[in-house]
Amino acid sequence: MLFGFFSLVLILVFWVNSAVSLLDKLLGDGQSARAFFYLTLLSLPSVMSRVLAIAGFAAAVFVTNRLSNESELVVVQASGYSPYRLSRSVFVFSIVVTLMIGVLSHALVPMSLREGALRRAELAQDMTAQFLTEGSFVHPGDGLTFYVREITPAGELRDIYLSRKDTTGDRQSFNATRALLVNEQNGPMLLMFDGMVQDYTNSNRTLAVTRFDSFAYALGPLFDTTAVPAPRPSSTDSYTLMRATPEELARLGTTQQEVRTLIHDRNRAPLLAIAAAMIGFATLLAGGFSRFGLWRQIVFAIVLLIVVKILDTSAAESVGRSAQLWFMAYLPAVAGLSIAYGMLWRAANPRLRPLAAVRGDAP
Incomplete structure (x- = not known):
């Protein structure tokens, strides 16, 4: 429920931001409101693929913080559940989010890009819609x-x-x-x-x-009166790209190596969702119980997510510059999961916490 709420809020924010520039361009060209809403709806898959990982992180942090404030985590841990066992449900949740982003990245986003290009080509040919205002x-x-x-x-x-x-x-x-x-x-x-x-x-x-x-x-x-825009790899789903013959790849203007690089890059966003949710949960769990809340751990989790996102941006640029660096697409997810594992290990070894924290905040 919370994942759906955070997803809705983030999608609306990003969607409205992208729709403003599109609205000004289309209505300035004399297009109808119907064309505007159709094109903005086609941009939704791309927006969703960018924000669902953040929504998963926010949901994991919110739920963990509420469980901590209500002392439910303390009760469950006192009954013998280890941090690794508690993280299992969060891991399953992150897998679900990853599958959703994977479907978007490999199928729905390319389809929406292709349909959007076709629709823009139709609008470019529609002289009546552009002139008769x-x-x-x-x-x-x-x-x-x-x-x-x-x-x-x-x-x-x-x-x-x-x-x-x-x-x-x-x-x-x-x-x-x-x-x-x-x-x-x-x-x-x-x-x-x-x-x-x-x-x-x-x-x-x-x-x-x-x-x-x-x-x-x-x-x-x-005007650009091309009836059907030339197909591009970015607007072709991954299944079609992997089964494409050399002749079909030539029509797309790409090679087999570039296709593999593109598919590796599309795997980057889904895998990042696992790391984001696990970082949010593990960082708050490592903080233990505190009468003053877990706001410091929440801020620290956000900082860690920003670091991982910076690594993700650098990895995307590296993969874009050289196909030989395809493995860089997976480094942000590996780094994020390593951070989450380190936090879980810290939570499983509470004796390593500072003595002042044990005296002042820990039960």
Whole structure:
């Protein structure tokens, strides 16, 4: 129950943080709220894979602290249960969390990345969704601005403004009283009637004005109109990658060695969940009973988790730089489990605790 609560809180925090930038981009391009919610839902598997290990750590710390405050741990240990035996339930819990993150990392996250790429490609082709926003200036591309005052029921655009600025500072602007947006074989076209075009050259600061009765402007070169994005290893599930033939790997633009490195890297996050939960439990258990609570042990457990996370980030960078360092992906989990075992060993040998702690806090 507590794991679900902490997971929900962390997922919402990370999800809202990533959704804000996406909301600004999509709505600024004239996309609907439906497209925004669909793309943000596709980002949930990636968010969950990052926060479930932290949620497992928080749940283990919270439960252990409550058991200590209510003296239940003291009673259980007095009945003959060793710290190693008490950690068995936490270990089983961490295995469940690891399996959840493993399914996300190896299957659901690649699937969501693939679906997200397909959806973004569809939105890039949907010129109508990007252009047809009444009374608003939209920016569907870099240096591109479009405005339409009114859209009639027949689909005719009234009083439109289109401006394109390139990297040299040159600008081309169109004004027209009427326009139509049509799809041709070579891409979308904007047909404008009764208007003018203004060409501004930045190098010599000149402005040329040309009036027209009708003008056809190709919009395809302004956008990435690739219908189906090329598949990538990061958006392909691990089972498919492991069974891929050399020809399929060539289409993905990767090699067998890079695939093995990617799968090792995907194992990193699930195994870290075991270390995180065990560190949280073992650190609090090693602190023994205290009338003042276990806040010092909780802070120390958080510090240890931060150290392990720093090791995890360094390991990810090392594996990314060289495929020969694939074993580095497992070092953070090994280091975390070693820390947890050391804390359990300390809890199993209470005579090694400082004498002041035994006199002041221990029962």
